[in-house]
Amino acid sequence: MNYQQTLDYLFSSLPMYQRVGNVAFKKDLTNTLKLCEAVKNPQHKFKSIHVAGTNGKGSSSHMLASIFQSAGYKVGLYTSPHLKSFTERIRINGSPIPEQNVVDFVARIQPTIDEIHPSFFEMTVTMAFDYFAEAQVDIAIIEVGLGGRLDSTNIIIPELSLITNIGFDHMDMLGNTLQEIAFEKAGVIKRNIPVVIGESQSETTPVFTERAKEMNSELIFADQEPLNTANYSLDLPGTYQAKNIKGVLAAVNVLRNKGWKISEEALIHGLANVSTQTGLKGRWQILSEAPLTVCDTGHNKEAFDYIIPQIESCSFEKLYMVLGFVNDKKLDTLIPRLPAQAEFIFCEAKVPRAMKLERIEELTSPFHLKADFVQDVNEAIALAKSKATKNDMIYIGGSTFVVAEIEAL
Template identity: 35%
Template sequence: MARFDSLDGWLSWQEQFHPRPIDLGLQRVAEVFRRLEPQPGRIPTITVAGTNGKGSCVAYFEAIYRAQGYRVGAYTSPHILKYNERIRVDSQPVPDQDVCAAFERIDAVRGDISLSYFEFGTLAALDIFSRAGVDVRILEVGLGGRLDAVNIVDPDVALVTTIAIDHVDWLGHTEADIGREKAGIFRRATPAVIGDSHAPDSLLQAAREKQADVLQIGRAFDYQKQAEGWDWYTDQLKLQQLPEPVLKGEHQFRNASAVIMAVTCLQARLPVYEAAIRQGLLTAELKGRFQLIAGDPPILLDVGHNPQAVRSLLDYLHGSFQTVKIHAVFAMMKDKDIPGVLAMMRERVAQWYLAPLKNPRAAHEELLEYYFQQLDIGNVNKGYADFAAAFNDARRHALPGELILIFGSFFLVSEYLSQFP
């Protein structure tokens, strides 16, 4: 008999079941995986870690391999609207009943082993992909790398996108510490693609210690923008006049370049023609990252929540909305670098609207006010009952030709997409 008959029931229980919401370590989840996993054959696996850019890279992998005709499993986090977004087969979120069935199988074999919310989800994704007969699985690391549940699987290619300060309570307070944690996904004699030309030495040193095959952008591969399109190249291979990535921002050329390198590494097992790469660059989809909603004024959604991600946002705004007045609906989690983000955006935003979120991790209005005052940032609108009130006030104030920017948290973007579809 199943413990619950609905996905909401399973998820509510998982949120309370394990004593720690984040419990890094592989022993418990690896043991349950050993009991659970039917081993019909080794599925080619790509693991993606990094501070920013993971979601974009997974989207490119999905689009490229699907364009080639492969059946693709993708596991990502967090979700924006529905939990099912985390587990996709051929870019479609799996149905509730499939997730519930996977949770039931996990519950049946775990015995007295306690699992966290994220560990249940990771095991469910791996179980579903095995039963769906996918040709390749793309696994996004949720937090760090070395001790993240995704790391129970040995990848055929490991990709690290970028390294920046984030999640310091779990990963360390320096880029060197964080680099070592991200390098935990690397394996001996396995391609280790690094999409950050300025990656900390700790990441490269850890890769060498593991005897991984290091392939870093700017060294083993690179790209060059042209008057029309762009070129990607290694010493042995060159793809010319590729279409501009559909996901916007200069950093997307770096993300796409790293993905092409990883795809090239797997050519012997998963052959991909250049036409599929081109199509994938044009068809990748990712909610909440530079997502532009047409209108007058238009609305721009961005889930970026650390200074590195906001630097990419600023670059995009400079290129696409250089002289446009910006109204920012804003919220962040209290464990993020709020003053760092505000300091970067202060000269670009004309009016701020502080949106309350129903999340215990969200920074409350008094804390946000404190940071705004410390940085001497004015034009702050506050006192709203909920997100909708803050957004509607921004809509009332924004004139035609201006821009409403909703940024700072996945949860904030989720509020918009759920209430104003």
């Protein structure tokens, strides 16, 4: 098979959570362990940092990767989902995995895939681990896909675990309370391995404290540490990154104490060059200046609690919001948070999990918004551009998949 045929095989034969939802979520680690066994257990052959959390885990993972790159290390980075190309998920020093490596890996492991029928994510995690082990990376930053305890990535023994925060997302799989969700995320805390919690929350602190005690793990709450974030300039402009950077700085302090050589110069350079060194996209990304056009992959209530004040801090005459959602989003709690003066254009991403346009119309109608409904993401953006003047603002988001379909990204 060539690269395209390989991708077609993976997308068609393996259930993919991003596309089909929780039927693809396997609540145990058996398949991942079997896949890794088939390629000689690469998860034991490199050092790693494990990053979990509801919001900010992707940005934090990219920040850590950039810092280690600036410090001169060979750095693996595994994140999900991808925006444009499957190869974005697996990088070394910012460069995506070559397409030929994807083809070769799938050919090698296909008998095991056909035998156990893993999920798309289980296979991708194994591919990343195999690639990092083969390349002999100095360290790999591994972002959790969903939850933590039963996530496919949770077969590594990292140098450090980082949990950014806990919010209400994926409740159909992780639980209906912050305590239940925190319990799942706390599953990444390993025996005798330090853990940094990015944000203290009254509901979740006891969960993390108990798990860390049980695992004999050093526990650090980043927002309670004397960290001076003013010394660092970050090339990711979202105001919500202020919380993420605290967790990252606390993690760097722990890693320095463990013997990792990260100079202050490397820390400053790494944080100032995250997007250029690691290829991070879709985090308060400015697509054009006149009209100011911004996209962001933030897609839950907690994310919008930061995004909306940031929108309102911008200077514009009129605000246009191009939004689409996945079908498990609770719009009745999200819509009242959106800026009342905005004009909305709702759309539907081309994935099975996308909330249908008719459903969005039904759920938003009680709020009497000024809204258009346009099926295609880029046609919705074009409509916003046709209405906007150079003094207006266009915001595009609501779902990772809406952002992924932006042609100008």
